[in-house]
Amino acid sequence: MRKNIGYLPENTPVYEDLNVIESLEFFAQIHHIDTEKRDKAIKRVIESCGLGEKLKNEVSELSKGYKQRLGLAQALIHNPDILILDEPTTGLDPNQIAEIRDLIKEIGKNKTIILSTHILSEVEATCDRVIIINRGKIVGQDTPEGLKLRSEAANVVYIEFEGKLREAEEILRQIEGVKNLYKVDCDLPKVHRLRIETENDLDLRKEINHALQKNEMELLEMRKEKASLEEVFRQLTSN
């Protein structure tokens, strides 16, 4: 079982007193990679993790980003089917974060990666499936897109139009699926803004457009509110 898993714990534990090659050799030995295949395996992870220029450096001299790469290389040396990463991008600068994410995506093409994180933009950028755990219980499980639909914000449309406000509100209320209308402040003369809440999973943008046009009102802007994973996360875990 443990042979099929590569694990990178939080805060990237690495042996500070070894150099990069020695570290990788140690992990290769522990995983019983034969001497002939060892050099190949080490070469492979060095390439895929971009460690080429740091081979002889002591680990204690490496930057946090390179330590993270080394941690990944150690976890990948035996070509495991499953890779478990615990907060792989904490403490890295934005460039390093982007590099590590690209690396994770690249590796994820052929392997299952289980990644734990609190950074939800990371989830959106790298993951195919999300499980939200609150106090040891699974509270949500879906694709990132699927989860976003659960957000209240997923059912909100903003419109900006020219015309009479009262009339427009009446017309819009008649559309099936519209739950609530709220007026939003607007500085422009004759222009009104409305926030329209619709029922779950209904996209009413077409209907709204038609209804307004039929009544000779000029639609200036319409946008669906972007649902964020943060909001879903808060909703699911705030009990």
Added chain:
Amino acid sequence: MRNIFAIIKKELKIYFNSPIAYIFLVVFLLISSMMFFMDFFLLGRAEMRYFFEWLPIIFIPFIPAVTMRLWAEEKKQGTIELLLTLPIKDIEVVIGKYAATSLFILLSLVLTFSIPLILGILGNPDWGVIFTSYFGSFLLAISLIAIGMTISIFTSNQIIAWILSTAVFFILLLIGFPFFLNYTPEFLINFFENLGFMSHYRSFIIGVIDSSDIIYYLSLISLFLLINVIKLDSRRYR
């Protein structure tokens, strides 16, 4: 077996990649040969008796210096989590670390061979006694390593591991001395005398290999290594 070798290799590399190993060896050799030559020039006899009398006292601060980092460092760096999730048995990790440190101490003892070499050139020493003395010192050293390693597993702070190990070694040395035994209740004298390592060490330096002394050391070692394995196992989530 391969796992144990991998651990031994890793531990030895860590000793020799950092200055620990070199500083340890140089200072250890300096102090131990100083102890030898002080008495050697005074008495002018071709024997190493006083060297081996001093050796346990030199071990007291020196052995904790190599055992303190064994687990404490892994815990501090978090690498213990990595080590325990690899496909490797706890007992292999324990034996590997223990063997690496024992080999390191063996090396430092081997480096003192220049002393008997000088004796061989200058006079006619009793090689048998020198051999049993070295054997006894090595047994003593690896027992202390087992104890020091066990203390290291209970803390993530190397300094604490060093202080506690030194204190424990000092007490184990002290309870075998006559001035201490004079003040102990009579029924405990025998117990203390046998518990302390000096009484088991002295027979070696006068040239006697007693099986009861060997059993004393071996049981100390197995007991403390077992504690290591149990402690590692208790970290697992069930």
